[in-house]
Amino acid sequence: MKVTAAVTHEKGKLAIETVELDPPKASEVLVRLIASGVCHTDSAGIEQFIPVALPAIFGHEGVGVVEEVGIGVEGLKKGDRVILTFPSCGVCDPCIAGEPYTCEIMNDLFFNGTYKDGTKRFHKDGQGISSFFGQGAFASHVVVDARNAVKVDVDDENLAYLCSLGCGVQTGAGSVLNYCKPEPGSSLVVFGCGGVGMAAIMAAKIAGCSTIIGVDVVPSRLNLAMELGATHVVNGKEVDAVEEIVKITNGGANFSIECSGIPALTLQALSCLRRNGTCVVASVTGDAVVGIPIEPLLMNKSVTLAGLTEGGANPQVFIPKLVQFYKEGKLPVDKLVKFYDFKDIEQAFQDSHAGVTIKPILRF
Structure with missing residues (x-):
């Protein structure tokens, strides 16, 4: 045809x-x-x-x-x-x-x-x-x-809004809900408030995180992050993001999700964690190489660095859950x-x- x-x-x-x-x-x-x-x-x-x-x-x-x-x-x-x-x-x-x-x-x-x-x-x-x-x-x-x-059971008008549930939203939300699985009251930081990052912020709110921090350099995106569930935002152009996050969380976050695709921010996403914290790299960075101080950062703090594709999702199971969250106004x-x-x-x-x-x- x-x-x-x-x-x-x-x-x-x-x-x-x-x-x-x-x-x-x-x-x-x-x-x-x-x-x-x-x-x-x-x-x-x-x-x-x-x-x-x-x-x-x-x-x-x-x-x-x-x-x-x-x-x-x-x-x-x-x-x-x-x-x-x-x-x-x-x-x-x-x-x-x-x-x-x-x-x-x-x-x-x-x-x-x-x-x-x-x-x-x-x-x-x-x-x-x-x-x-x-x-x-x-x-x-x-x-x-x-x-x-x-x-999915969605009319055509609403279906058009849900394109990114198949990839971007699935990636961001899944990184939080499928991999990190934060307990209510946890702290979570999102680096990069694009589509993937915004989905991670919304998912952190769904999970009951009490401190949700969005990091970006575009003011309009930071404003929207607050509207979607962030409790704090950090403009990486204006302040040292790691210092600010450590201050907000009183020692470091439980979880961080790197959604910007900027390789250097992986180190920031690791450095802002408290002991036993977890950093998920959810973005596409190509063949970039990032130097990570293994002993002082990974071993001494016992933090976990994970790479994750498509939010660790089984789409046939996870996408219907995301659709339901959308219908309920949570996503x-x-x-x-x-x-x-x-x-x-x-x-x-x-x-x-x-x-x-x-x-x-x-x-x-």
């Missing part, structure tokens, strides 16, 4: 054009997208910091309606509303154990541009077009593995969102890079 997509033929560029999309194979579904989120990771692919083979269709936070199901698909049917999420193989030991965020072929499924069978679903003029995260959600329609699609992700027509995709990226909007969402 013919679909409309934003295709990257060369580094840093997008072109909206018509391409061919194959029908779903066994275990796959065809989804008509209602909306798709714009994420920092998409930008990294378009700019080839993540070297996905070009031409490619990026986008990995799609939501929409199932239009066709392939052979063997269970639990999904035509007309179902779905949130698309990250791919996993379903057969390796971590997947069988319910831990798809550590799937043994995760990187291949994310970044190779192909599906599990090694083929591509988008084509033009006889040439295959790579997809991203098993989606390629900068397109009007996508074919995805049924494991990537989470059925107001709509406050992060600005909508853009699909044709304005380049403006959406520009506004995201400039900090004008936290979560741009494209509407089809």
